[in-house]
Amino acid sequence: MFRQAKWDEPLLQEITKYPRKSFVIDEEFRDIAKEILKNKVPKELIRSSLDIPDLSEIEVVRHFVRLSEMSFGVDVGPVPLGSCTMKYNPKICEELVLCDDVMMLHPYQDEDTIQGILEIMYIMQKWLAEITGMDVCCLQPPAGASGEFAGALIIRKYHLDHGEEFRDEMLIPENAHGSNPASAAMAGFKVINIPIDEEGNVDFDALKAVLSKRTAGIMLTNPNTLGLFETRILDIAKEVHNVGGLLYYDGANLNAILGISRPGDMGFDIVHLNLHKTFSAPHGSGGPGAGVLCVKNFLKDYLPAPIVDFNGRKYYLRYDIPKSIGRISWYYGNVLPILKAFIYIASLGPALREVAEVAVLNTNYLLSKLRKLRGVELIYGVNRWRKHEFVISFRKLLKETGVSAEDIAKALLDYGIHSPTIYFPLVVPEAHMIEVTECEPIEELNRIAKAYEEIIKKAYERPNEIKSSPRNTAIKRLNAVMANHPKTLTPTYKYIFRLRSQYDLSK
DSSP: OOOOOOOOOOOOOGSSSSSSOOOOHHHHHHHHHHHHHHHHSGGGOOOOOSSOOOHHHHHHHHHHHHHHHHHOTTTTSSSBBSSSSSOOOOOHHHHHHHHHHHHHHTSSSSSGGGGGHHHHHHHHHHHHHHHHHHHHOOOOSSHHHHHHHHHHHHHHHHHHTTTTTTOEEEEETSSSOHHHHHHHHHTOOOEEOOBBBSSSSSSSHHHHHHSSSEEEEEEOOSOOTTSOOOOOOOHHHHHHHHTTOEEEGGGGGGGGGTTTTOHHHHHOEEEEOOOTTTOOOOOTOOOOOOOOOEEEEEGGGGGOOOEEESSSSSSEEEEEOTOOOOOOTTTTTTTTHHHHHHHHHHHHHGGGGHHHHHHHHHHHHHHHHTTTTTBBOOSTTTTTTOOSOOEEEEHHHHHHOOOOOOHHHHHHHHHTTTOOEEOSSTTTTTTTEOOOOOTHHHHHHHHHHHHHHHHHHHHHHHHHHHHHOOOOSOOOOOOOOHHHHHTTTTSSHHHHHHTTSSSSSOO
């Protein structure tokens, strides 16, 4: 079983009611401070006391170490989040970017003093263009969603620039990445949903039926969110281009085809990449990310500014992009994730292709074990190989035992395995979307399979035990409604109610 820290960790204010002498201020400095307060600070701004915990150093250290032991991350165990690739982050990348030569740089420094970082960024632009089959890249978007949004804005501005303001429809298949509809809507498009066929591909006939002069483009990822490669991707590209639309590639699933196939060769015009997924910079909780945007040459004048260029003498930030959609972020992007991704790519070199090969092998190995279990179904493309991820359904299990996909996910926590993505994509009922990446060894894959096997067995024999999971975690089963309430500032009931007695959390 998975070892966790002390469950009932108190707040700092609750550790003791007796003040400690955590440090001693010399009398001389105390008198100087009093004099400054008396003569320099308005009286009404001076507090008579500070309502903060007065603890010793060892108490504070132990408190935060205990809290850290309650956390789960990829350094502790598998985090098989489908569509949100959670890879191990090599420690050499973390070590190198935390050196003073990087951390002490300032975005307002003169370009002559940051030639090393600019050279790395310039090389990354070239490498990522080559990897994706595109021509020009911009590193500025600070996350995947902003990369999506920037891509949608480029499509919009491109059509407006060509006098085709009537192109107001963005096609998005049901097996596309989940944030695509929001990005398209924010860019001003009407979202047209495209169904999928029983093999998990875009329904080609349905696609052709909605194509028109109003089509601005299509946003999709390949392989799709079911982990299946779109077998008619070249036909899709041809049909969309024939009506004047553009193809946008969501790079969330690039891990499946890295070094094997390229979006640019499939007919895509715009690609966004998640450096914090495919290229192993840290990922989670909204950042820090890097949503690199790459385009074909005919769209390069629309990229966000700046991009890094080289004039034969020095590297510099180029802002004179004639039809740029403008800034997507301050300065020139999240430099640290870019640097981590650079180290990752440079360390692998030609072996980068093996990332995809091992990821696909791991995926199909685990799927071969899970699909044999009682109560597990594959809904689409039943006889097809998966790429980087797969989606199984617990629809049958729910009907036979009352145990849901959420219950299974909670029970996995007791085995030291982070829950996969659940209830997505929406086309799969009671879904578990699983991506183990290339990082997990066969022993971990077997452990995941064994955990599912044992949980499902209990679901048929003692369903209430699974429905009350997790039991071996710092925080037990939460009320999902309250946990998602906008006024909830912490996921722990106990902490919520304690804090409410001290602070106003009503806003």
